[in-house]
Amino acid sequence: MKKQDQVQMRRQNKYIVLDAIRQMAPISRIQLSKYTKMSPTTITRIVQELEAEGFILEGVSEETAIGRRPTLIHMREDALYTIGIEIDCFTIRIGILDFLGKLIAFQEVKCSIKHQYEEAIYLLKRSIENIMTEYQIAQDKLLGIGIGIPGVINNEEGIIVSSEQLKWENCHIREDLNGVFGCEVIVDNELKMQIIAEIGDIYTPQYSNCILVGIGTGIGASILLNGEVYRGIQNKAGEISHITINPFGEMCHCGKRGCLSMYVSEVTLLKRTPKNLNIQSIEEILQCVDQGEQWAIDIQQDVATFLAIAINNLVCLYEPEAVIVSGEIIEHNVTFQKLLSEKCKQYIWKELQPYFDLQFSNQLKEGVVKGAALQAQKQLLSV
Secondary structure (H helix, E strand, O other), X not given: OOHHHHHHHHHHHHHHHHHHHHHHXXXXXXXXXXXXXXXXXXXXXXXXXXXXXXXXXXXXXXXXXXXXXXXXXXXXXXXXXXXXEEEOOOEEEEEEEOOOOOEEXXXXXXXXXXXXHHHHHHXXXXXXXXXXXXXXXXXXXXXXXXXXXXXXXXXXXXEEEEEOOOOEEEEOHHHHHOOOOOOEEEEEEHHHHHHHHHOEOOOOEOOOOEEEEEEOOOEEEEEEEOOEEEOOOOOOOOOHHHOEOOOOOOEOXXXXXXXXXXXXXXXXXXXXXXXXXXXXXXXHHHHHHHOOOHHHHXXXXXXXXXXXXXXXXXXXXXXXXXXXXXXXXXXXXXXXXXXXXXXXXHHOOOOXXXXXEEEXXXXXXXXXXXXXXXXHHHHHOXX
Protein backbone atom coordinates (compact mmCIF):
# COMPACT_ATOMS: atom_id res chain seq x y z
CA MET A 1 0.00 0.00 0.00
CA LYS A 2 1.31 3.46 -0.88
CA LYS A 3 2.30 5.75 1.98
CA GLN A 4 -0.27 8.35 0.87
CA ASP A 5 -3.02 5.71 0.99
CA GLN A 6 -1.91 4.66 4.48
CA VAL A 7 -2.07 8.24 5.74
CA GLN A 8 -5.55 8.65 4.23
CA MET A 9 -6.74 5.41 5.83
CA ARG A 10 -5.38 6.41 9.24
CA ARG A 11 -7.17 9.75 8.99
CA GLN A 12 -10.41 8.06 7.92
CA ASN A 13 -10.21 5.62 10.82
CA LYS A 14 -9.68 8.54 13.18
CA TYR A 15 -12.84 10.22 11.87
CA ILE A 16 -14.78 6.99 12.30
CA VAL A 17 -13.67 6.63 15.92
CA LEU A 18 -14.38 10.29 16.73
CA ASP A 19 -17.85 10.03 15.20
CA ALA A 20 -18.53 6.84 17.16
CA ILE A 21 -17.51 8.55 20.40
CA ARG A 22 -19.70 11.56 19.51
CA GLN A 23 -22.72 9.29 18.98
CA MET A 24 -22.23 6.87 21.87
CA ALA A 25 -20.23 8.58 24.62
CA PRO A 26 -19.59 7.66 27.34
CA ILE A 27 -18.07 4.57 25.78
CA SER A 28 -15.14 2.23 26.59
CA ARG A 29 -12.29 1.28 24.29
CA ILE A 30 -13.58 -2.30 24.15
CA GLN A 31 -17.01 -1.08 23.05
CA LEU A 32 -15.37 1.14 20.42
CA SER A 33 -13.41 -1.81 19.09
CA LYS A 34 -16.56 -3.91 18.74
CA TYR A 35 -18.58 -1.07 17.18
CA THR A 36 -15.94 0.03 14.64
CA LYS A 37 -14.53 -3.49 14.05
CA MET A 38 -11.01 -2.10 14.56
CA SER A 39 -8.41 -3.92 16.62
CA PRO A 40 -7.93 -2.93 20.29
CA THR A 41 -4.40 -1.80 19.41
CA THR A 42 -5.70 0.57 16.69
CA ILE A 43 -8.40 1.92 19.00
CA THR A 44 -5.84 2.57 21.77
CA ARG A 45 -3.56 4.48 19.38
CA ILE A 46 -6.42 6.61 17.99
CA VAL A 47 -7.88 7.35 21.43
CA GLN A 48 -4.48 8.45 22.71
CA GLU A 49 -4.07 10.77 19.69
CA LEU A 50 -7.54 12.27 20.14
CA GLU A 51 -6.94 12.83 23.85
CA ALA A 52 -3.57 14.47 23.18
CA GLU A 53 -5.27 16.78 20.66
CA GLY A 54 -7.89 17.76 23.24
CA PHE A 55 -10.98 16.28 21.55
CA ILE A 56 -11.79 13.68 24.21
CA LEU A 57 -11.05 12.76 27.82
CA GLU A 58 -10.87 9.49 29.71
CA GLY A 59 -11.18 8.63 33.36
CA VAL A 60 -14.86 8.62 34.34
CA SER A 61 -15.88 5.04 35.06
CA GLU A 62 -19.22 3.31 35.37
CA GLU A 63 -20.29 0.94 38.13
CA THR A 64 -20.31 -2.77 37.27
CA ALA A 65 -21.50 -5.72 39.31
CA ILE A 66 -18.16 -7.53 39.25
CA GLY A 67 -14.61 -7.05 38.09
CA ARG A 68 -12.70 -3.97 37.10
CA ARG A 69 -14.66 -0.87 36.18
CA PRO A 70 -13.98 0.12 32.54
CA THR A 71 -12.55 3.55 31.81
CA LEU A 72 -15.02 5.53 29.72
CA ILE A 73 -14.33 8.04 26.99
CA HIS A 74 -16.20 11.36 26.85
CA MET A 75 -16.27 14.13 24.27
CA ARG A 76 -14.92 17.51 25.37
CA GLU A 77 -17.55 20.13 24.63
CA ASP A 78 -14.91 22.85 24.91
CA ALA A 79 -12.48 21.22 22.44
CA LEU A 80 -13.38 23.63 19.63
CA TYR A 81 -16.12 26.11 18.82
CA THR A 82 -17.75 27.35 15.64
CA ILE A 83 -19.73 30.53 15.06
CA GLY A 84 -22.89 30.60 12.96
CA ILE A 85 -24.33 33.77 11.44
CA GLU A 86 -27.53 34.66 9.60
CA ILE A 87 -27.68 37.91 7.66
CA ASP A 88 -31.09 39.40 6.94
CA CYS A 89 -32.18 42.85 5.82
CA PHE A 90 -32.89 44.16 9.32
CA THR A 91 -31.21 41.64 11.62
CA ILE A 92 -27.88 39.89 12.02
CA ARG A 93 -28.19 36.74 14.12
CA ILE A 94 -25.09 35.16 15.60
CA GLY A 95 -24.39 32.16 17.84
CA ILE A 96 -21.64 29.95 19.23
CA LEU A 97 -21.75 26.16 18.88
CA ASP A 98 -19.68 23.91 21.14
CA PHE A 99 -17.98 20.69 20.02
CA LEU A 100 -21.00 18.59 21.00
CA GLY A 101 -23.23 20.58 18.66
CA LYS A 102 -24.99 22.59 21.36
CA LEU A 103 -25.76 26.26 20.73
CA ILE A 104 -24.35 27.91 23.86
CA ALA A 105 -24.90 31.54 22.82
CA PHE A 106 -27.35 33.36 20.56
CA GLN A 107 -27.70 37.09 19.90
CA GLU A 108 -29.55 39.39 17.52
CA VAL A 109 -28.25 42.68 16.20
CA LYS A 110 -30.85 45.01 14.73
CA CYS A 111 -29.67 46.86 11.64
CA SER A 112 -30.62 48.13 8.19
CA ILE A 113 -28.13 46.77 5.66
CA LYS A 114 -30.06 46.63 2.40
CA HIS A 115 -27.67 48.14 -0.19
CA GLN A 116 -25.12 48.50 2.67
CA TYR A 117 -22.55 45.71 2.26
CA GLU A 118 -19.62 47.62 3.82
CA GLU A 119 -21.76 48.50 6.84
CA ALA A 120 -22.70 44.83 7.18
CA ILE A 121 -19.03 43.75 7.18
CA TYR A 122 -18.29 46.28 9.92
CA LEU A 123 -21.23 45.01 12.00
CA LEU A 124 -20.20 41.39 11.46
CA LYS A 125 -16.66 41.99 12.69
CA ARG A 126 -17.90 43.89 15.73
CA SER A 127 -20.58 41.29 16.54
CA ILE A 128 -18.11 38.40 16.30
CA GLU A 129 -15.61 40.21 18.54
CA ASN A 130 -18.32 41.04 21.09
CA ILE A 131 -19.74 37.52 21.38
CA MET A 132 -16.28 35.93 21.59
CA THR A 133 -15.31 38.35 24.34
CA GLU A 134 -18.54 37.90 26.26
CA TYR A 135 -18.31 34.09 26.22
CA GLN A 136 -14.52 34.04 26.59
CA ILE A 137 -13.78 32.10 23.40
CA ALA A 138 -10.07 32.23 22.56
CA GLN A 139 -9.12 32.54 18.89
CA ASP A 140 -7.17 29.27 18.97
CA LYS A 141 -10.39 27.52 20.03
CA LEU A 142 -12.40 28.94 17.11
CA LEU A 143 -12.50 26.32 14.34
CA GLY A 144 -14.43 28.41 11.83
CA ILE A 145 -17.33 30.70 10.99
CA GLY A 146 -20.36 29.76 8.89
CA ILE A 147 -22.57 32.42 7.31
CA GLY A 148 -26.04 31.93 5.82
CA ILE A 149 -27.30 34.58 3.40
CA PRO A 150 -30.46 34.83 1.27
CA GLY A 151 -29.70 34.70 -2.44
CA VAL A 152 -27.46 32.98 -4.96
CA ILE A 153 -24.13 32.09 -3.36
CA ASN A 154 -20.92 30.72 -4.85
CA ASN A 155 -20.22 28.51 -1.85
CA GLU A 156 -16.88 27.25 -3.17
CA GLU A 157 -15.36 30.73 -3.38
CA GLY A 158 -17.47 32.44 -0.68
CA ILE A 159 -18.99 35.01 -3.02
CA ILE A 160 -22.49 36.48 -2.84
CA VAL A 161 -23.39 36.37 -6.54
CA SER A 162 -26.68 38.17 -5.95
CA SER A 163 -29.08 38.71 -3.08
CA GLU A 164 -32.47 39.98 -4.13
CA GLN A 165 -33.44 40.71 -0.53
CA LEU A 166 -30.23 42.51 0.49
CA LYS A 167 -29.62 44.14 -2.92
CA TRP A 168 -26.01 42.92 -2.92
CA GLU A 169 -24.10 41.64 -5.95
CA ASN A 170 -20.65 40.11 -6.43
CA CYS A 171 -19.61 40.56 -2.80
CA HIS A 172 -16.50 38.60 -1.76
CA ILE A 173 -17.56 38.10 1.84
CA ARG A 174 -15.26 35.18 2.64
CA GLU A 175 -12.25 37.13 1.36
CA ASP A 176 -13.30 40.14 3.43
CA LEU A 177 -13.53 38.08 6.64
CA ASN A 178 -10.99 35.26 6.18
CA GLY A 179 -8.09 35.53 8.58
CA VAL A 180 -9.59 38.35 10.65
CA PHE A 181 -10.31 35.93 13.50
CA GLY A 182 -7.61 33.38 12.75
CA CYS A 183 -9.99 30.86 11.18
CA GLU A 184 -11.68 29.99 7.91
CA VAL A 185 -15.08 31.29 6.84
CA ILE A 186 -17.65 29.32 4.85
CA VAL A 187 -20.61 30.96 3.12
CA ASP A 188 -23.79 29.49 1.68
CA ASN A 189 -27.44 30.18 1.00
CA GLU A 190 -29.36 30.49 4.28
CA LEU A 191 -31.69 27.54 3.67
CA LYS A 192 -28.82 25.28 2.63
CA MET A 193 -27.36 26.07 6.06
CA GLN A 194 -30.65 25.72 7.96
CA ILE A 195 -31.49 22.27 6.62
CA ILE A 196 -28.45 20.91 8.48
CA ALA A 197 -30.03 22.06 11.76
CA GLU A 198 -33.47 20.73 10.79
CA ILE A 199 -32.37 17.11 10.26
CA GLY A 200 -30.98 16.76 13.79
CA ASP A 201 -27.40 15.72 14.41
CA ILE A 202 -25.13 16.04 11.36
CA TYR A 203 -23.50 12.72 12.21
CA THR A 204 -26.71 10.80 12.89
CA PRO A 205 -29.37 12.70 10.89
CA GLN A 206 -33.06 11.94 11.17
CA TYR A 207 -33.46 12.12 7.38
CA SER A 208 -31.19 11.45 4.41
CA ASN A 209 -33.68 12.76 1.85
CA CYS A 210 -35.79 15.77 2.73
CA ILE A 211 -36.70 19.27 1.58
CA LEU A 212 -36.82 22.47 3.60
CA VAL A 213 -39.16 25.19 2.34
CA GLY A 214 -38.61 28.62 3.87
CA ILE A 215 -40.95 31.61 3.67
CA GLY A 216 -39.65 35.02 4.64
CA THR A 217 -38.96 38.20 2.73
CA GLY A 218 -38.81 35.74 -0.18
CA ILE A 219 -39.35 32.00 -0.57
CA GLY A 220 -36.86 29.25 -1.28
CA ALA A 221 -36.04 25.62 -0.67
CA SER A 222 -33.10 23.42 0.26
CA ILE A 223 -32.90 19.83 -0.94
CA LEU A 224 -31.08 17.04 0.88
CA LEU A 225 -30.39 13.95 -1.27
CA ASN A 226 -28.64 10.89 0.18
CA GLY A 227 -27.42 12.94 3.13
CA GLU A 228 -25.86 15.73 1.05
CA VAL A 229 -27.20 19.15 0.11
CA TYR A 230 -28.12 19.10 -3.58
CA ARG A 231 -26.74 22.23 -5.25
CA GLY A 232 -27.17 21.89 -9.00
CA ILE A 233 -24.53 23.27 -11.38
CA GLN A 234 -24.26 26.77 -9.87
CA ASN A 235 -25.62 26.20 -6.35
CA LYS A 236 -29.01 27.55 -7.48
CA ALA A 237 -31.01 24.38 -6.83
CA GLY A 238 -33.98 25.17 -4.59
CA GLU A 239 -34.63 28.68 -5.93
CA ILE A 240 -38.35 27.97 -6.14
CA SER A 241 -39.46 31.60 -5.92
CA HIS A 242 -39.66 31.72 -9.72
CA ILE A 243 -41.45 28.45 -10.45
CA THR A 244 -44.70 29.26 -12.28
CA ILE A 245 -47.82 28.74 -10.20
CA ASN A 246 -50.25 30.77 -12.32
CA PRO A 247 -49.27 31.46 -15.97
CA PHE A 248 -51.98 34.12 -16.17
CA GLY A 249 -51.09 35.73 -12.85
CA GLU A 250 -49.32 38.90 -11.77
CA MET A 251 -46.14 40.09 -13.47
CA CYS A 252 -42.99 39.34 -11.50
CA HIS A 253 -39.90 41.57 -11.60
CA CYS A 254 -38.11 38.68 -13.35
CA GLY A 255 -40.28 39.28 -16.41
CA LYS A 256 -42.56 36.23 -16.05
CA ARG A 257 -46.13 35.99 -14.85
CA GLY A 258 -47.36 33.99 -11.89
CA CYS A 259 -44.11 33.25 -10.03
CA LEU A 260 -44.57 31.61 -6.61
CA SER A 261 -43.02 34.59 -4.81
CA MET A 262 -45.85 36.78 -6.10
CA TYR A 263 -48.29 34.80 -3.96
CA VAL A 264 -46.53 33.76 -0.76
CA SER A 265 -43.61 36.07 0.10
CA GLU A 266 -43.95 38.51 3.00
CA VAL A 267 -43.49 41.55 0.75
CA THR A 268 -46.33 40.46 -1.53
CA LEU A 269 -48.65 39.63 1.38
CA LEU A 270 -48.14 43.07 2.95
CA LYS A 271 -49.06 44.68 -0.37
CA ARG A 272 -52.42 42.87 -0.24
CA THR A 273 -53.43 44.40 3.09
CA PRO A 274 -55.99 47.27 3.23
CA LYS A 275 -54.15 50.56 2.81
CA ASN A 276 -56.16 52.34 5.52
CA LEU A 277 -54.96 49.85 8.18
CA ASN A 278 -51.24 50.56 7.55
CA ILE A 279 -50.26 46.93 8.22
CA GLN A 280 -46.46 46.69 8.59
CA SER A 281 -45.72 43.08 9.52
CA ILE A 282 -46.79 39.47 9.18
CA GLU A 283 -47.61 39.44 12.91
CA GLU A 284 -50.28 42.08 12.30
CA ILE A 285 -51.82 40.04 9.47
CA LEU A 286 -51.95 36.99 11.74
CA GLN A 287 -53.59 39.05 14.49
CA CYS A 288 -56.27 40.08 11.99
CA VAL A 289 -56.79 36.40 11.09
CA ASP A 290 -57.37 35.64 14.78
CA GLN A 291 -59.83 38.54 14.94
CA GLY A 292 -61.83 37.08 12.04
CA GLU A 293 -60.98 39.77 9.46
CA GLN A 294 -62.08 38.27 6.12
CA TRP A 295 -59.34 39.93 4.03
CA ALA A 296 -56.70 38.39 6.32
CA ILE A 297 -58.38 34.95 6.23
CA ASP A 298 -58.42 35.14 2.41
CA ILE A 299 -54.68 35.89 2.34
CA GLN A 300 -53.96 32.92 4.61
CA GLN A 301 -56.11 30.63 2.46
CA ASP A 302 -54.30 31.71 -0.71
CA VAL A 303 -50.86 31.24 0.84
CA ALA A 304 -51.76 27.71 1.96
CA THR A 305 -53.13 26.83 -1.48
CA PHE A 306 -50.16 28.05 -3.51
CA LEU A 307 -47.68 26.64 -1.02
CA ALA A 308 -49.35 23.21 -1.17
CA ILE A 309 -49.14 23.28 -4.98
CA ALA A 310 -45.42 24.10 -4.78
CA ILE A 311 -44.83 21.33 -2.23
CA ASN A 312 -46.61 18.87 -4.53
CA ASN A 313 -44.24 19.81 -7.36
CA LEU A 314 -41.23 19.21 -5.12
CA VAL A 315 -42.58 15.92 -3.76
CA CYS A 316 -43.29 14.60 -7.25
CA LEU A 317 -39.79 15.53 -8.41
CA TYR A 318 -37.75 14.21 -5.48
CA GLU A 319 -39.98 11.84 -3.46
CA PRO A 320 -38.45 12.89 -0.10
CA GLU A 321 -38.96 11.33 3.30
CA ALA A 322 -40.16 14.68 4.64
CA VAL A 323 -40.91 18.26 3.70
CA ILE A 324 -40.16 20.75 6.48
CA VAL A 325 -41.77 24.19 6.29
CA SER A 326 -40.34 27.19 8.12
CA GLY A 327 -41.03 30.89 8.36
CA GLU A 328 -42.73 33.45 10.54
CA ILE A 329 -46.18 32.80 9.07
CA ILE A 330 -45.75 29.07 9.82
CA GLU A 331 -43.99 28.52 13.14
CA HIS A 332 -46.25 28.51 16.22
CA ASN A 333 -49.24 29.25 13.95
CA VAL A 334 -51.25 26.11 14.61
CA THR A 335 -54.21 27.36 12.57
CA PHE A 336 -52.09 27.81 9.46
CA GLN A 337 -50.31 24.50 10.01
CA LYS A 338 -53.66 22.67 10.05
CA LEU A 339 -54.80 24.59 6.97
CA LEU A 340 -51.61 23.77 5.03
CA SER A 341 -51.86 20.11 6.05
CA GLU A 342 -55.41 20.00 4.66
CA LYS A 343 -54.33 21.70 1.44
CA CYS A 344 -51.44 19.24 1.02
CA LYS A 345 -53.86 16.33 1.33
CA GLN A 346 -55.89 17.99 -1.42
CA TYR A 347 -53.05 18.77 -3.83
CA ILE A 348 -50.25 16.24 -3.24
CA TRP A 349 -50.38 13.16 -5.44
CA LYS A 350 -52.13 10.43 -3.47
CA GLU A 351 -49.56 7.78 -4.47
CA LEU A 352 -46.89 9.69 -2.51
CA GLN A 353 -48.88 10.97 0.48
CA PRO A 354 -48.42 7.86 2.69
CA TYR A 355 -44.64 7.89 2.31
CA PHE A 356 -43.57 11.34 3.42
CA ASP A 357 -44.05 13.55 6.45
CA LEU A 358 -45.11 17.19 6.37
CA GLN A 359 -43.33 18.86 9.28
CA PHE A 360 -43.01 22.37 10.63
CA SER A 361 -39.73 23.81 11.80
CA ASN A 362 -39.17 24.24 15.53
CA GLN A 363 -35.85 26.04 15.14
CA LEU A 364 -37.45 29.49 15.38
CA LYS A 365 -34.83 32.22 14.88
CA GLU A 366 -31.88 29.91 15.56
CA GLY A 367 -32.15 27.58 12.54
CA VAL A 368 -29.79 29.29 10.09
CA VAL A 369 -27.30 30.19 12.85
CA LYS A 370 -27.12 26.64 14.20
CA GLY A 371 -27.02 25.10 10.73
CA ALA A 372 -24.21 27.42 9.62
CA ALA A 373 -22.16 26.59 12.72
CA LEU A 374 -22.77 22.84 12.26
CA GLN A 375 -21.78 23.06 8.60
CA ALA A 376 -18.59 24.90 9.54
CA GLN A 377 -17.74 22.15 12.05
CA LYS A 378 -18.43 19.42 9.52
CA GLN A 379 -16.41 21.01 6.70
CA LEU A 380 -13.47 22.40 8.62
CA LEU A 381 -12.76 19.80 11.31
CA SER A 382 -9.44 18.07 10.64
CA VAL A 383 -8.23 15.25 12.89
